Amino acid sequence: MNNTESGGRTELLGISNAIVDVLAHIDETFLEKIGAVRGSMTLIDEARAREIYAMMGPATEMSGGSVANSVAGFAILGGNAAYIGKVRDDQLGEIFNHDMRSLGIDIRLPRATDGAATARSHILIEDDGQRTMQTYLGACTELKLDDVTEATVGTPGIVLIEGYVYDIAEGPALASHAMQMVRANGGQVALSLSDSFCVDRHRSAFVDAVRNGVDIVIADEDEVNALFETQDFSATLDVVDTMDNLFVMTRGAKGSVIVHGEEKLVYPADTVDDVVDTTGAGDAYCAGFLFGLSRRYSLEDCARMGTRCATQVIQRVGARIDASVLDDLG
């Protein structure tokens, strides 16, 4: 599988928060000291970011962000991918763009020459692997409607928009504009719901988008339950059954459920003896699934590809898959 199969056309365009992850281990008292809820993602301002960074131990930096990771995975699989996200012309912005470009991803926006610094997410890791995120959005918040143009969007097969984009002032408007442009050119629109708190913040906008303009909903069980304010997954399925969108829903060890109109597929997770780190499993699944979809595989094959990518990621530290992850699939 390689780029030549795409005929040069951009198969996947990601629009999301461009973030550098700052990872550090913490002890059991740290979250209490900063007043953070275990396992949550909190948006913080620059002063707070400096405060938390000063309290953190030695860290490791790497490019991150949920949809950016999915786009990276898609490119690693051999897909032709492009990316819209805002970074500054600082060293963290250079790191982010380098890491994406090194995978062959076409970066569509220049680095900002003024404004806020490149975004960073302080990822606080406890001994049991639980992660709590404190994210300074910085330059991401300056992604504008004007950044979404015919030149930057082009004619991708799929545009994948991150739910977190709705936290940006012009985010809902630019997401809506990008959706219209891509659909007008015959492409599909995928929305990743990001996290259940994000869904709570933007429920009505998300529901509206899903009813008008989104073809593919990418979500885990909590997120899709939050979207429809249902008590459990079976109640969610009742709602989903009434809709036309393609729903791609991951459920951790319970596998994934794909629903598209009449078609419904329950796909089991692979058995894994040693789960090392579940971070990035959903993003990897998304990468594999959308890669299959772009290459016109059946939904079952897409689910198999997504599952295979997720299985590899949870058996290693870090969110990256190998180019060979799908090699032995038919």
Next chain:
Amino acid sequence: MNNTESGGRTELLGISNAIVDVLAHIDETFLEKIGAVRGSMTLIDEARAREIYAMMGPATEMSGGSVANSVAGFAILGGNAAYIGKVRDDQLGEIFNHDMRSLGIDIRLPRATDGAATARSHILIEDDGQRTMQTYLGACTELKLDDVTEATVGTPGIVLIEGYVYDIAEGPALASHAMQMVRANGGQVALSLSDSFCVDRHRSAFVDAVRNGVDIVIADEDEVNALFETQDFSATLDVVDTMDNLFVMTRGAKGSVIVHGEEKLVYPADTVDDVVDTTGAGDAYCAGFLFGLSRRYSLEDCARMGTRCATQVIQRVGARIDASVLDDLG
């Protein structure tokens, strides 16, 4: 073991290249493409650094540098440590200083407001774990004799100088000046030989320093053989036996050999079932050994502490030890 045992006095001052590591995995063709020798450390200029970075895949950034890692380990063990090294007021410089300060290390120089960018070492990792380094020294090269003053040096118990400092224009002069100041105040001088190529570059200066002003020589087998231009380690020991310095020599799986005048100690390595990554083993050994020495332990105890730290580091990815690594030692 904690800072209060130091009575507030700086026990260890490190003077070295302040470097951020940029780590990426490479395939078997990469080194040939850039014309690098497997396992070597090559100094490169900024243009070449940009070229190599552009060719590298997605990377991970973390603060690094050999002596800086030893100082970090010393601080993690509870030692009172300080550091002299030059970074710019850029984001990588902020990362470096943050990581050191977060361990309680007293950073003695302000970040430079002009000149070259903070140094980075592109660490190219092959599938078998072999590492090849391409290092852009940047701001490190602007460490000056004037940076070594009574105010910045103070009165440390031990000053640990990195051999690589001799690659800097004013390095030999500032190293010599620091050595004199520390000895004049009753402190000891330790020189880490860095790597055998570095020894080749600066042999006469190192031999001169070891004969006039260095109390403790920290080296691995290859480095000390290179220093004395001997064919093998037993020939090196014949030379070392004639000298008064304390020689702390590591030999990988063969353990370590400590020689101080009439005293000679051969200390075995711990048996390790699963060596994950030997990177940083020597730096960790140095941290443990010098911590023991600062606290007036016997040379055998110092060797035990160094060995214990190295044993922990080779069983994990990354060069950092835990604060508890020496907990069950007597």
